[in-house]
Amino acid sequence: QKEVEQDPGPLSVPEGAIVSLNCTYSNSAFQYFMWYRQYSRKGPELLMYTYSSGNKEDGRFTAQVDKSSKYISLFIRDSQPSDSATYLCAMSGLVEYGNKLVFGAGTILRVKS
Amino acid sequence: DVKVTQSSRYLVKRTGEKVFLECVQDMDHENMFWYRQDPGLGLRLIYFSYDVKMKEKGDIPEGYSVSREKKERFSLILESASTNQTSMYLCASSSGAVSYNEQFFGPGTRLTVL
Numbered sequence: 001q002k003e004v005e006q007d008p009g010p011l012s013v014p015e016g017a018i019v020s021l022n023c024t025y026s027n028s029a030f031q032y033f034m035w036y037r038q039y040s041r042k043g044p045e046l047l048m049y050t051y052s053s054g055n056k057e058d059g060r061f062t063a064q065v066d067k068s069s070k071y072i073s074l075f076i077r078d079s080q081p082s083d084s085a086t087y088l089c090a091m092s093g094l095v096e097y098g099n100k101l102v103f104g105a106g107t108i109l110r111v112k113s
Numbered sequence: 114d115v116k117v118t119q120s121s122r123y124l125v126k127r128t129g130e131k132v133f134l135e136c137v138q139d140m141d142h143e144n145m146f147w148y149r150q151d152p153g154l155g156l157r158l159i160y161f162s163y164d165v166k167m168k169e170k171g172d173i174p175e176g177y178s179v180s181r182e183k184k185e186r187f188s189l190i191l192e193s194a195s196t197n198q199t200s201m202y203l204c205a206s207s208s209g210a211v212s213y214n215e216q217f218f219g220p221g222t223r224l225t226v227l
Binding site (some may be wrong): 004006008040041044045046049074088090100101103104105106 | 117148152153154155156157160171202205215216218219220221222
């Protein structure tokens with residue numbers, strides 16, 4: 001079983017839809033949760049970062065962490081064609097864990113105009 | 114802006130060749146990473162480095178080695194390329210000692226081994 005599970009999609013939605021992207025994980029030591037966005041033929045870029053449980057909002061994007069369920073989500077409101085990309089969740093524990101990120105497989109999102 | 118550059122966008126090599134992938138960052142970051150990205154498998158860590166001349170194995174180091182002679186440069190070496198090393202290779206860098214610091218990625222090198 002992988003430490004981080006993420007449905008690779010592709011997920012295809014119409015413009016304006018609310019998008020929900022999710023990851024589950026097995027390692028209870030994870031404390032830091034990130035979402036990276038990767039456009040075609042580019043490297044990933046950090047989109048949002050959350051520590052421990054709770055919600056974080058940034059414009060049309062909301063990140064949620066539920067540590068009790070080992071489940072994280074990224075919501076995109078009013079999705080735009082420019083949101084079409086691969087979204088990768090990533091997580092890590094404390095420094096002792098090894099200063100590394102563990103990535104999910106990435107979900108391909110396509111927003112149709 | 115942080116910039117991470119990789120020496121080639123596309124590379125085609127033959128089985129058994131020695132392959133060098135170069136990565137350079139311009140923000141004086143301590144940490145540098147090499148990943149490979151394959152469909153359905155996401156990013157898998159090959160090697161990383163906290164400092165000059167220092168290296169640590171990641172999750173899939175077999176068949177690879179690395180070199181970090183200067184702080185800004187981190188090289189990935191495929192000693193004898195094989196077809197199962199055909200992949201997208203991504204280099205990243207980050208600052209500080211904590212793992213949640215943002216990693217900045219290069220554009221990737223698409224390597225094909227024939």
